[in-house]
Amino acid sequence: MFEDLTDMQKSIITLNGKNILKACPGSGKTFVVAHKVINDYNNWKEKNKGMAVLSFTNVAKEELLAKICEISGLKTLPYPHFVGTLDSFVIQNIFMPFGQILMRCSVRPSIMDNDFLEYYSKKFWREECYRNGCKPYDFQIDFNRKVYDNNRNFGKCPITQGKPCESFKLKAFSKGYVTYNEALMIATSILECYPKILKLVANRFPYFVVDEAQDTSKEQMRLLNILFENGVKDAMLIGDPDQAIYEWRDADPSVFLDMYSNTDWNSYELNENFRCSQNICNATKIFSSLSKPSQAIGATKECKLKPMIIKYKKDEKEKIIQFFLDICSENGINKSSDNIAILTRGHKGLVGKDYSKIKDLWQTPITKILALATYYKGKENIEKTILLVEKILYYIIFDDKSNAVDNKEIQRRYSVKEWNYLIFRFSTLLPEASVPLKEWKQQIVDMMKKFVVDNGIECKNEIEVKTKVRVQNVDLKDFMNQPLEIFFADSYKKEYLNATIHAVKGCTFDAVMLIISSSGKLTSNMINQKEINSEEIRTFYVAATRARKLFVLALPESVKDKTLVRFPKEHWDYV
């Protein structure tokens, strides 16, 4: 089973103890992790103790699990093992079983999503709160029911007694409603304050595999470290701190780097690049924390094309795109959205118009959920669609007051089979995601009316499908005629893929062009001047290492060659 692995990868598979693995782009990280997990699974002797295989996002978890299943032929990684996101691990195995008694709340705790947080806080928020700019998610409550204010708005707060934010957090807490971050904090406190529970968790999961470890936050790593230091014997952390581009989601790659240099951990560099040519590896080394350039070992390792730098005039983006496509043709790269990518930092730079920035487009929460369900169905993301449809049905038939979907409540009226049938029916009836917004609104209203009648449903809540009908921005005026999917899209497929950098993380293309704007979140100056250990550099690094053969960096005309200190002519062709 392991014959496909390189010697370096094989040596990783058989490691024991606590290991941390820095994996360069294209190193087949998921592939190696999957092999490692399967190897350990096959040698597993324990009946009730298992591996915890964790990822940062659901997508990454699905990808890893799919890889594991593909290689091993398993359907899933069964009990006693756990595969999932770090979030779900903490909630399922620590917060839920042990949280309630320690929180001393009357009911089983549940996690609030943003919609519910917003909705629930409105019962408490006063005029002063809005004026002061206080947002419900700026506040946190801890284990001892002390309320913290992340944005330091307390100082400006004119209300001296009975602050709405405090009563809101306290009330929510007593009902068991917490945000994910609070759940994480509580879980950490549980492990810190109750050594027996800590021992039990470490006993139940004596082995951790953490994929995409660079994306863990300080708080998440703290919880993991408590486990690592108290009984967890084997652990494998794998990630690439140079590709950590989720700082806005609290990801903190320095946590990974700290552990990488920690002597308690055996550190390894997985520095074989299956994706990029050696030329690209060499040119991008400077943007990474790697000790030496990655070694290209993929099929395109000997590709002679050097990475290029081209300049473009403002308003002539079309021209450089054509230029780029021509180079691709010259080099035998077929035009398709699988082979060629044109990347930008933000939505704005995308060739299409950015309709996603219309503020308050969806005027009721249910409208947004319906639109999202339609969008995900269009993307064939069944899991997300079903989750959203369940939420919609629950809202229609039962109540929108409670936080989570209450299965008991549902089962009082429907059997599992009947309920699943309703979800399935509803999902199939959803309009196409390519339908223009205007028509979508009509279709969704008609469809729901029919659905309610056909299935004999008594509505508890009236469904209000409302969106904005006018916007001020002249560019976006035609939004009502745009397909629904466009309001959520982060990529467009043409004869090439036009996408944001974040949307192509983990993807591979033959040729990639990155268009840098003269202003914004990623400029030429930033790329050349920011510290290597900064989010901007990492974002650039991710873009540059997507390419197998050709990487083109398109800069505004105004950028002077001499400022491009990180782009030596030795590695880059200036066109």
Place this chain on the structure above:
Amino acid sequence: MYIEKVCIKNFRKIGANGILFNCNKGVNIILGENNTGKSAIIDALRLALSAGDYRKSLYVKPSDFHINEYGEQAKIINIDVYFNELTSEQATAFYMLTNGKNLSKAELHIEYSLYIDKKGIQRVREDIKGGHALNNVPREIYDNINLLYLAALRDAANDLRPSKNSRLANILFSVAKTDDDKERIINIFQKANEDATKDNSIQSVESIINKNLLNIEKDELQEKVKVSLVSPSFDSIASLMRIDYINNKLLKIPEKEMEDLIGELGITKVSFRGKNICKRIGKTKDLTVNLEQMFQYEEYRDLYYRLIHLAKNINSDIAQNGLGYNNILHMATSLGDLQEKPIDEEISVLLVEEPEAHLHPQLLDLLFEFFRKANNDSRIQLFITSHSPTLVAKADIDSIHIMNFHNDEGSLVSIKNTALNDIDKLNLKRYLDVTKSQMFFARRIIFVEGISEAILLSEFAKLLGKPFDKYSVEIVNISGVAFEPFAKLFKDEKNKDRLKIPCAIISDNDKCTNNDDPYCIKKDERIYSKIDVDLLANKLKNGAISYRAEKLLTYNGDEIHVELAEKTLEYELAKITENVPLLLEVLKNEHPEITSDIEKRVSPKNRNKEKNEFYETEEKIALRIWVAIHDCKGSFAQRLANEISEIESKKRTDVSFIVPEYIRRAIDTIIV
């Protein structure tokens, strides 16, 4: 880890108020008359402990939902099982069941709800949650629960037959744990298989089939078959395991063969001498070997097994054995299966319904000892239901739980939770024999101190129109006055369990028996020939009731009704003037002279008032009768009972009999 308590609600006979069952770590014996819900408890445990299994032997049906006295059916059944003393390994195994704070405790909550589906059919939904936080429970944790259930009506012979899931196969699986073990066993069979298939006859079977196959298929299909004995997989080998009784005690063997055998094993003929093992049969060349005798000697063990093999074909198949023995064998095998399970992370529970089925009392004794020992050795928690007073008499008092059905509400009383202290329990244990332990199966109980009461009470009851058999009253003769340990079972004390059964104690107040009582009646004052009626009358008038009777009276209350006879039962009987003719008639059989002496002193009904001085008062007559019966209470009671029976059935109308007031009160309280 063990089951600490079980709460059951709305399950069959058990109503909305539910039953709380505080279990013992070791043996639990659940007693009760029929239809009180004993099996419901066992079935609730079976349901809860196998809820997550893929193959269940028991399902909840709509008819299992409790129907109350108004005929309303409950919609939800709850079974909550609480575990205690989890080791850290067990806490890991039962992770999602741990109670959240105290990790040595775990909770399992099963809820069945009844609903009607769209087609109008009643269906049952099962919901399994773990721990205080009601976590979802992964089905795999059920692999850590070893539940073994022996039903009341067992088909022991069938369960022990070779099959894939036979108990024997299961034991083999638990014993041969490692791959090496399995490999070794498989090898033996493989070798045997190879040898067998080399045999000409078997090979010809194979060739015959293959030849015919070829004829049919021609060249179309090129299939070939191979004939062998067993498929060499561990599963199929395990399924071949069989069990036989070695029931021959003697073996006939040619002398020559025996000599060869012992020579091979290095045993000398001389060593048999004086051990009664080997004997020549008459003048033949055969020996008879006493196998049983041989088994006593360690040094002949090898020889013994060799000989047993020779005798193999006369072992008897289990089907030839009686039901009782097969049942024992079944239980021994089943326990063996459980005992081999690892105890560090798993929990083993054995449920036995009515182990007494098909067993005679002595065998039951042995069986119970066996259960107890098995439990001590391997920490298997046992739940036994029983109707058998023999079993109860044998069991530890603390292991007994009594299913009580009172006012349509079932409850389970654990003797360990009653007001009895350790000494009381010891005493109770000493008094409990087969007849007394019957009280645990009764609906009403009357405790009496002696044989006379025991004999007479049921006749009295008939006379009062309240026959005991009709009202399921058990008379418990404790042959003495040690009522206390019994009384405490019924006494209402705070935070203590008690038996909620109508109960009365009938005893004597034993006036004038305290040694420090100046009016104490001496032994020789109770001899009829020396009787001084005036003295006795005076003493009885002034004497005190006995200390122990006084103490007994303190138990008198709503739960226990204590009734004391003035002095004794016989005195009370004789105090009733109407009873005197019958009593004297009966007494005549025992003491003809004394009887005629007393008869002379009884004033005739239409007596002449002037002749007053010769006739004695009713009180004195009663005293005389009491003294006269003193040495023949048992036979007197027996005869009297016969006569009362005649009166009750109207065969005799010439005499009358009136039941003493205190007894009437006692009977009236327990049979309202």
